[in-house]
Amino acid sequence: MSTEETNSVLKVEDLGVAYGASEAVAQLDFEIKRGEFVAILGPSGCGKSSMLNVISGLKAPSRGRVFVEEKELFTPKSKAPRLGYVFQSHRLLPWRTVRQNLEMALAPSGVPRSEWARKIDEILEILHIGQFKDTWPLRLSGGQRQRVSIARALVVNPSYILMDEPLSTLDEVTARSLRQELTGICQRTNATVVFVTHSIREAVYLADRILILTRGPGRVHEDYKVPLARPRDYDDPRISKIESDIIARVQAPWGLSNREDLDVA
């Protein structure tokens, strides 16, 4: 087994998802390596939700295979993947404190109970919300709740983290500050991230690679490697240039007559 092979965290081969005669995802192939930050970009109706359901282990595909750390999912002997998920809305339990929300995720994760307190403190500190450990989620701001949601995803030692438009419900100022920190947090924790976004600029700013999907039924149109070193600046003119470049690339396959028609993910 080569080093490159052992680094594979998520591998999708010829993935297809159909609902009766209607195909949501067709022939999806990609691989994500350990520590990579991969953004997924696609037009509305490209099968993003179906794909996320499959790679999160919630729904078996109609066709194809999914491997997590080289172990195939959806076979009789396979276990559900250990992953973190940051949803569009935080999905925290309002009747549990921040610490209890994290403990709830930790309990089935196999992390020994004796390590919970240390782990929780460590993750909350990384996300700058240590002082809210014993606070109810309803007492937190939208940005703080989403930080807790990210903490919950990180604390379980996940193989990979799925982030489904996690910043889209936040106001621009909060989203900007969290976006700025997100890459640093992922680098510090060596997290492997699959990040779905509707913002091309956000994808360029955050990701190492961008998987551009076609219109539904979705397949990978292009695996785009972002040619920028880190740290990056959200207002960097080079990001604007790459954004325009990507828009030009997707215009034809997404069937857009002009830039205003852009409606992604």
Added chain:
Amino acid sequence: MSRIERLTWASAALLLLIPFWYLAADRATFIERPDDVLRALPHFLAQADTWNNIGVTFLRVSIGLALGIVAGVIAAFVMSRTQFMGSILTYYVIAALRTPSAIAAILSLAIFKGSEAGYILVVAFITFPYMAIGMRDGLNSAERELDEMAQIYHLNLAAQVRHIWAPFVAPYIFSALRNAHALSWKVIVVAEIFGAARSGFGARFEHAWEYMIMIEVHLWLLVFMVIVLIAEYGLIRNLEKFTFRWR
């Protein structure tokens, strides 16, 4: 409104009733004056028999209500999870909901021949549909999103019930519990009177009324109201406040 303000207003509302009570005592034959009732109160409360009878009724209500809650929770789970069983059970629940308390009391006492089980089961029978309907509504409105989150983080059934389902349906349970609790006190008195019980609040009330000991009738009524209010404000509301401290 602060706690003190609330208490002041509640006390004022109660004090406002006293003039009406005096007025009624002057005009009606069977109503005693508040000061006469108040004078008899210490002796009434000092009697062991008073507390024994209160205890008997309290026990019947508590066990009956607990059984009603358990039956209601099971019925709600079945109704919300199994379509076939749900449609069948719904008829039973609605029938139980619409059965007059007096009829339920007579039937139960006839079936159980006036035994202790009869008094307990009539409370359970009357309260269970309230719990079932309330909790079913709660389960049906539960957020699918949290269900998905529970699957992602591999929460087992016990953890899902503890962390998600129970807290989610808690407001519905409390709302149903309040109705069921109020009803259980009403129905137990009816059952004790109809069933010619030898002990319990209803039995003593019936005895006092039969022998026209009107002061005692008033005292039992007063004690009944105080117990129901203590149970509501001292127990249920505080439990509710503790459960929903996250709000």
